[in-house]
Amino acid sequence: MKHSDIESLVRGFLVDTGKGNVDARTQQVVVRLTSDLFKAIEDLDLTASEVWKGIEYFSEAGATQELGLLAAGLGLERFLDIRMDEADAEAGLTGATPRTIEGPLYVAGAPESEGFARLDDATEAADGDVLFMQGTVYDIDGKPLPGAQVEVWHANLKGNYSFFDKTQPDFNLRRTIIADSNGRYCFRSIVPVGYGCPPDGTTQRLLDKLGRHGRRPAHIHFFVSAPGHRKLTTQINIDGDEYLWDDFAFASREGLVPPVERITAADRIAAHGLTQAFVSIDFDFRLNAEHAATSATEVEHIRAAA
Incomplete structure (x- = not known):
């Protein structure tokens, strides 16, 4: 025909x-x-x-x-990001923190705190590295954005996410941090590990037929927003991960792999209330102002809510 x-x-x-x-x-x-x-x-x-x-x-x-x-593994989510990047470039919007995929594991309604939050429930603190991550939310001109909202979520040491993994409290490793008067945010957690698609699931079965693995590098997800600015969906990857540039979901991007510093100095350890070395990551976010010539960055779809 x-x-x-x-x-x-x-x-x-x-x-x-x-x-x-x-x-x-x-x-x-x-x-x-x-x-x-x-x-x-x-x-x-x-x-x-x-x-x-x-x-x-x-x-x-x-x-x-x-x-x-499946949407991530086939590159559909990444393709949508590419289209939004192209629209931003055509509108002259440059310099913001790179966007990357949201993934399917966000849960709405995480507890809020101002300036600082502890994400983990302490059950895995002895099994992995303590993580402190901190930075500032800026506008595109480098001005801090007090009150910006930083939503953060990541996997535990088994590669599982709370709410979907019923062995964890619903909001374990999930928080909403309101940036302080200087636009600063900080959180304590554990360094996450990467995860793979369920080995017997539909996504991995298809990837097997395509000769592809279903692994993701260790990463931390973020929604970052502020009044009058375009909402940012992004994630940072943990440098050194085996799958850092071989992510089955195609979410690794230049500019989203910050240095990972292992802190061993006794004074810095004590200053953080710890007795052992910890990992520190500095990462600033930069948001573009709202722009009438481009589509909204808020993607509408049904999300989980605890």
């Missing part, structure tokens, strides 16, 4: 049969995606069994809540 024939067929299925009110944008998107799908079936000579196996695969991925992982 020719592509023009497929386009006529889809129009007959989805456009000419419409009798009620039509949402033009929905119709436009559905017609395009359906046409592209039908063309792919024709061009690749997919059998009916292959098509239904694909439908079964997506049904299973949805039932096991792995569609978010």
Whole structure:
């Protein structure tokens, strides 16, 4: 079947049969995606069994809540970021902290604190490195943004996230920090480890067929926002991780790998109320002002809430 024939067929299925009110944008998107799908079936000579196996695969991925992982593993999330980067560049918005993917593991409603927060529940403190991370939230001109909101979340030493991992308190390793009067934020936690897709899950099964691993480097997620400024979705990666530049989710970016300093000086250890060496990471955030010529950076979709 020719592509023009497929386009006529889809129009007959989805456009000419419409009798009620039509949402033009929905119709436009559905017609395009359906046409592209039908063309792919024709061009690749997919059998009916292959098509239904694909439908079964997506049904299973949805039932096991792995569609978010799949979006990351296929590069869909990164592609959306690339498009937003291009739109920012066209609007002349430069100099902000690089964005990168949100991932599927954010949970809304984390407890708030001002200036400083401890993220971990102390159950793993003896098994890993204590982490202090600190910095300032600036506008694009280098002016601090007092009251900026820094939402932070990361995995534990098993690579698991609270709320989804029911062995942890719901908001373990999750906090919302309100920057102080100097735009500063600081938190104490543990140095996270990377994680992999569930080995028997739908995402890893597909990655196996593509000859790809499903590992992520150790990383820490952030939402950073301030009135009058574009919300930043980003994450920093822990330097030295085996998968630092081989992330299955394509989220590693230049500018998001800060130096990791191991603190062994007795006076600095004592000043942080510790008795052993710890890890320190300095990282500042820079936000662009809101700009009418570009789309909003707040991505609307359903998120978990404890």
